[in-house]
Amino acid sequence: MVSSKSNSNNNYDVIVIGGGIVGASIIRELSRYDLKICLIEKEAELSFGVSKSNSGIVHAGFHSPPNTLKGPLCARGNFLYDQLHLELGVPFKRVGELVIIKQSEEIPDLEKFKRWGEECGVPGMKILNESEVHQYEPSLSTDVIGALYAPTAGVVNPYEFVFLLAQNAKKNGAEIKTSEEVISIGDRVAKTTEVITTKDRYNTKYIINAAGLYGDRIANMVGIYNFKIIPRKGEEYLLDKKLKGLVKQVIFPLPSKTSKGTLVIPTLDGTIMVGPSAEDIDDKNDLTTTDEVCWQIFDKAKQMIPAIHHKYLISTFAGNRPVPVKLIKNAKGKYVKDPDGDDDFIIAKTDDVPGFINVAGIQSPGLTAAPAIAEKVISILKDDGVVLKANKYFVSTNPNPKKIREMSDDELDKLIKSEPDYGKIVCRCEMVSEGEIMNAIENGAQTLDGVKFRTRAGMGRCQGGFCSFKTMELLAKGLDISPLEITKRGEGSNILVEDLKKQKEKI
């Protein structure tokens, strides 16, 4: 519903459009300052765009040359993860990455990446010979003859990262709005611009476009047409915990022009993931997985790690990378693909649209670069004359999340004796308690998937076969709604269709 009059509560210094990793990193960085800020996300949960469906790798930063935005921002982003890990409790571990080769002709490629990395500031890389590489990773295929090793690469829980950033920003005064879509942007009057959503109207001095796959749509709303975003789909296949420890590092083949290739990833949760594929598609909403790609991915993964087998498959998903295509006006005044255009990130203000900053086309390694992108946005605002006074009440840390599966027996025993809800196990496969689920709901979970991505309840072997209803009951209680209103991931994805107890009453 669009209310006609806007009140002063709806006036902001900065509005961030999009609650993915990029938007969340920016809003948290902004919350360090004395500004009135808010983030608007169209989905029911933050991170439910591209940011929850990716490989979760914090790349070292050698995949792009130093004269791009991607290269240095990736390396800098990687560096910033340690602090985020300490401050916010972002689940993150440096595991290292290996780009493996099977032919000696490919050594120069490794050397090129090593040079790029060094120029971007990536520490500790080295080229491993045949015997070294098999020592580093004993389960590699025997025909691997060398690799580029980068120790600073890591793995992260991308969605948890988004939730923790937003939680911190909120604590520091930022407003976070979900299930609310920006549908148009008005003219700029007296240095403020009107933002119109499906629920309300707001006035803001600055708009930050962090809308991921829809960055072009938001840009079009203010008359910017010099890029479009095309979706490049990546399918990922998650394997059973039985394979825990199969690889220690993230394993890459030599990358191609359009993708870093199919990887073998030791995820933070102890599972192995293989993927992603890379396929340009038409529909930004198309997140289907296909049999062909499934076979291709397992074939490619097996060429690197022969012990991988599809019998270990437990879950599948897909994500679309927001790939920017730069456009120019041709003689007829139509926008066409710029022959000189690259596919680098677009992070800039536009001179003819004051108060509007694009952070668009953030494809891989966007997850890695996000913290550095946020720093860059702050410096753009500063350069534009925004006075950044420190937020006196800023607290850089989040309260310690109580994850019972990570506690020692004694810690857990003590916790349960003071808060018994942590002794009620809801998800048995991943050992998640009622206390943790209630906590997730307090921190903003609105849907079944929202709880799942915050707590892991329903992510294990049985995929929610046992705990779904218990979680739904807790959601219903926490949000004060009926189980019928509970959705998997937002409007239209209701789990149940009818209350049979009411049916009986009718009879």
Next chain:
Amino acid sequence: MDEQYSCVIIGAGPAGLSVAIAITKNSKKKVLVLDREKHPGGILNQCIHTGFGLTQYKEELTGPEYAWRVYSEAKELGIEIRLSTSVIRVSEDKVITTISAEKGIEKIKAQAIVFCTGCRERARGVIHIPGDRPAGVYTAGLAQKFINIDGYLPGKRVVILGSGDIGLIMARRLTFQGAKVLAVLEASSFVGGLSRNVVQCLDDFGIPLYLSHTIIDIVGKNRVEKVKIARVDENMRAIRGTEFEINCDTVLLSIGLIPENELAEMAQVKLDPATNGAIVDENYMTNISGIFSCGNALHVHDLVDKLAVEAQTVGKKVAEYISGGVFAESDIIVTHDDFIRYLLPKKISGKSDVRFHFRVRRPLSDVVLKLNNFERKFPYLQPNEMSSVLIPAKHFEDIEEGIQREIKIWIREN
């Protein structure tokens, strides 16, 4: 150590309760049954259809009624049953760690442990059904729980993939509750569940069953909108030109059950890849002395009555073990031919009669099962029904002494 028991049974489903009863009747030792749920009875609590206890009680009971009988008997015998208590760890030296809201973390030392942890359903990911991942795709057991325990209907136009018993029973339940079951699809050329369930749950309601068919695509952004279906060849590959679509809002999966043995594996118990249950000897003891397994945790049972018989045997053996009895060494390995999908026990002593349980890979008729000079005729054998055969000890006698003693059970078609 907080506490000590002669035997701790993990799981208070029909298997756990029946084993506890049998142990108590055969010894005077202190046993404890643990279950994470608030109520005893395990999976039976959500099976409100009748058909339980036909042979055991000569009555057609519902699941909860059956569970109540077994539970009452256990209570009368004074067996200690601790509910709302999850076992989170079991060590090789038989120390059990539990968690509960009431008592926090506790450790219990047991002389013997019986795993009666039941099984879980195979979920969508395991078989990779391509397509979207909307709401409306559930395992049949979850749908059963939504309806029978929680009182909500999960969908109105339903396609069921897989013809396991839960799927068949759910076809009927959904129909009773006003939903329309549009099809039951089975990728193999024969039904997964009991024949009686095909008749009573599908045929009686005119629900079409498509053998050798599977879902090749699930379509729907938020909630399931339709499925694409195709016929499959013997290698389970879709045959081109046979595709068709059904508009529906729900897909139920009844694609099999997997014994839950993650805890047993922590205690170093070895599993049989054919069943996902423990490898046991003729005493139902695993490779770890004093650790036993019974019920759906050992292998999937289609009838609770057969499970009750198994539990009797296991209970007696456990009673013997905790009373200081010493079993004859089970050093003969039992193997089988390819007609048989699995068979247990896999290790025997050769000194006593053994009842073997087995399932065949495909339907067979007029066959003979053989071991040395033992022969037993079967007019037919079905993969969806567990079969058993009692082989007297004398047939194991002429097994040669050697380093590796092995016998092979095989089937001959007439």
